[in-house]
Amino acid sequence: MDISVLHNSILFKDFDDTEISELLKALNAAEKKYNKGAMIFSSGEITDKLCFVTAGGVTIESNDMWGNRTILNLVGKGQFFAESYALLPDVPMLVDVCAAEDCSIVFLSMKSLADLNDTIRARLLANLLTITTRKNLHLSSRSFHTAPRQVRGRIMAYLNTVSVQKHSREFDIPFDRQQLADYLNVERSVLSNELSKMQRDGLIRCRKNHFEII
Amino acid sequence: MDISVLHNSILFKDFDDTEISELLKALNAAEKKYNKGAMIFSSGEITDKLCFVTAGGVTIESNDMWGNRTILNLVGKGQFFAESYALLPDVPMLVDVCAAEDCSIVFLSMKSLADLNDTIRARLLANLLTITTRKNLHLSSRSFHTAPRQVRGRIMAYLNTVSVQKHSREFDIPFDRQQLADYLNVERSVLSNELSKMQRDGLIRCRKNHFEII
DNA sequence: CCCAAAATGTTGTAATTACAACATACTTTC
DNA sequence: GAAAGTATGTTGTAATTACAACATTTTGGG
Numbered sequence: 001m002d003i004s005v006l007h008n009s010i011l012f013k014d015f016d017d018t019e020i021s022e023l024l025k026a027l028n029a030a031e032k033k034y035n036k037g038a039m040i041f042s043s044g045e046i047t048d049k050l051c052f053v054t055a056g057g058v059t060i061e062s063n064d065m066w067g068n069r070t071i072l073n074l075v076g077k078g079q080f081f082a083e084s085y086a087l088l089p090d091v092p093m094l095v096d097v098c099a100a101e102d103c104s105i106v107f108l109s110m111k112s113l114a115d116l117n118d119t120i121r122a123r124l125l126a127n128l129l130t131i132t133t134r135k136n137l138h139l140s141s142r143s144f145h146t147a148p149r150q151v152r153g154r155i156m157a158y159l160n161t162v163s164v165q166k167h168s169r170e171f172d173i174p175f176d177r178q179q180l181a182d183y184l185n186v187e188r189s190v191l192s193n194e195l196s197k198m199q200r201d202g203l204i205r206c207r208k209n210h211f212e213i214i
Numbered sequence: 215m216d217i218s219v220l221h222n223s224i225l226f227k228d229f230d231d232t233e234i235s236e237l238l239k240a241l242n243a244a245e246k247k248y249n250k251g252a253m254i255f256s257s258g259e260i261t262d263k264l265c266f267v268t269a270g271g272v273t274i275e276s277n278d279m280w281g282n283r284t285i286l287n288l289v290g291k292g293q294f295f296a297e298s299y300a301l302l303p304d305v306p307m308l309v310d311v312c313a314a315e316d317c318s319i320v321f322l323s324m325k326s327l328a329d330l331n332d333t334i335r336a337r338l339l340a341n342l343l344t345i346t347t348r349k350n351l352h353l354s355s356r357s358f359h360t361a362p363r364q365v366r367g368r369i370m371a372y373l374n375t376v377s378v379q380k381h382s383r384e385f386d387i388p389f390d391r392q393q394l395a396d397y398l399n400v401e402r403s404v405l406s407n408e409l410s411k412m413q414r415d416g417l418i419r420c421r422k423n424h425f426e427i428i
Numbered sequence: 429c430c431c432a433a434a435a436t437g438t439t440g441t442a443a444t445t446a447c448a449a450c451a452t453a454c455t456t457t458c
Numbered sequence: 459g460a461a462a463g464t465a466t467g468t469t470g471t472a473a474t475t476a477c478a479a480c481a482t483t484t485t486g487g488g
Contacts, residue, residue: 062361070361072354084350087343091351094358094375122336129301129339132346136298137305139353140286144308146360147276147284147399149476150444161308177466185361187446192467208454208466363446364474391436401476406437422436422484 005054005078006106010134011127023124026116027108034099041082041097048089049107050128051082056103059179061096071182073138074100074174080131086110087128146185151194154184159204163213170212219268219292220320224348225341237338240330241322248313255296255311262303263321264342265296270317273393275310285396287352288314288388294345300324301342360399365408368398373418377427384426 003020006012012020031054034040040058041047053075060073060081072095075081085093087110113121145158158180162171173180181188198204205212217234220226226234245268248254254272255261267289274287274295286309289295299307301324327335359372372394376385387394395402412418419426 062358070357072357072361084347084354087347088351094351094354118336119332122332122339125336125339125343129343129346132343132350133298133301136346136350136353137302137308139350139357140298140308142357143284143286143353144276147286149399185363188465189447189467189469190445193469196467402435403437403439403477404475407439410437 006052009052009078009080010131011050011052011080011124013127013130014123019120023116023120024108027110027112029106029108031104031106033104034102036099036101036103038099039096040099040105041093041095043093043096045093046085046089046091047082047093048086048109048111049082050080050086050110051097052080052106052108053077054104054106057100058103058105059098059100061098061182062094069182070185071179072142073135074179076174080135083128083132083135087132142183145183151184151186151190152198154186155191155194155198156203158184159211159213162211169214171210173209173211176209220266223266223292223294224345225264225266225294225338227341227344228337233334237330237334238322241324241326243320243322245318245320247318248316250313250315250317252313253310254313254319255307255309257307257310259307260299260303260305261296261307262300262324263296264294264300264324265311266294266320266322267291268318268320271314272317272319273312273314275312275396276308277310283396284399285393286356287349288393288397290388294349297342297346297349301346356397359397365398365400365404366412368400369405369408369412370417372398373425373427376425383428385424387423387425390423 006024007017007020012023015023027050034056036056040051043062055077057074057076058081059071060075062070062072073081081097082093085091086108089111113124116124141161145154145161148154148157159173162173163169175183177192178188181191184191195204195206199206202214204214220238221231221234226237229237241264248270250270254265257277269291271288271290272295273285274289276284276286287295295311296307299305300322303324327338330338355375359368359375362368362371373387376387377383389397391406392402395405398405409418409420413420416428418428
């Protein structure tokens with residue numbers, strides 16, 4: 001198992017190597033590999049596993065009964081997912097989780113939290129709280145980015161956020177066109193078209209996933 | 215201050231009256247009243263206050279520069295909001311918070327968490343984790359409900375979730391038409407129109423906020 | 429009970445988006 | 459470096475939605 005990524009994760013912030021090893025044992029840590037496109041969780045499943053990406057990345061998606069896909073989130077190396085479902089183990093998942101590329105996932109049992117002593121538990125809970133809170137902000141951001149009714153508004157809302165986060169008018173985005181379209185909940189071709197128009201209108205410059213706001 | 219609502223809140227679950235009183239003091243609890251429509255937080259503000267609704271209700275909204283409003287969440291009596299911003303105090307809010315009706319809000323300082331002893335702190339953190347996790351699911355749900363591209367799809371996704379939650383094909387929803395339209399990110403008139411069509415098509419029956427799925 | 433105000437429903441037209449089909453550009457592999 | 463595969467850009471048409479304007483219903487005082 002690739003321990004080093006876990007050691008640098010938010011979950012084990014302020015824990016030393018010995019403590020981490022003990023915690024991994026206490027939480028029944030197990031690693032599993034997936035090929036690109038593989039489904040890790042399906043809508044309706046129930047789990048108590050907190051999931052950590054040690055390599056590659058996954059997408060959190062909503063796939064409706066008419067075949068429309070919406071990417072709700074991208075989760076990359078060093079990040080967690082399914083924490084809501086792990087911590088509320090009676091709630092069935094509303095989303096699918098797929099391997100965006102070949103990836104490795106470590107599963108940690110949240111049932112086992114109760115067995116830890118109070119001090120360790122408090123430290124772990126504080127870190128878990130940071131994880132869920134940040135995830136919360138990601139979800140809020142997506143609501144914010146898909147709130148504008150028109151495609152141009154959504155693109156600008158999104159690019160503006162990335163620009164603010166990176167403290168620069170010039171930046172790379174972590175999506176290709178199809179993924180960005182799915183994230184913003186618009187048609188890929190409509191997105192391409194609108195990006196062209198926005199360049200013609202002198203609002204932005206872009207080439208592949210590199211953007212500049214003018 | 216209306217203590218009884220706080221005593222029944224998730225945050226103070228498993229705390230007795232004495233402990234709660236001490237905690238309220240330690241967290242600098244302060245109550246404030248707002249009239250319907252009043253703005254409680256504006257986009258861009260920074261806060262470390264965990265907010266609790268003791269009476270009435272508030273809406274979490276995204277208001278874009280073209281005047282479009284999107285209701286991201288309704289927060290009612292006995293519920294919390296702004297916990298993400300309170301727990302990550304360097305992050306500016308991306309949303310507005312408005313009084314949906316006359317309401318009272320209790321503000322709790324999250325900076326003061328660090329001053330608590332470990333045992334109390336662990337118990338409080340566990341409860342906070344439940345709050346953020348549930349809030350997380352609400353946000354996920356909204357992504358899910360607005361994922362379908364078409365109005366009918368969004369309505370059905372939403373009604374289906376409510377129906378599952380209430381274990382019944384017949385139920386009340388907590389939105390009026392304008393609020394449901396804002397929540398689903400569609401035009402109010404388009405929503406009314408589509409609901410009429412769905413009744414004509416024999417999919418649902420509805421009258422005001424009472425719905426029946428057929 | 430009546431009135432005024434608010435909420436909801438209906439309709440038509442203009443604007444936008446979805447979708448398909450195809451063109452072009454870029455990548456990878458042999 | 460050619461071929462195949464993938465990603466991105468463009469265009470036109472059909473379908474959907476936005477918006478405004480108005481009709482109808484419901485609600486809450488007086």
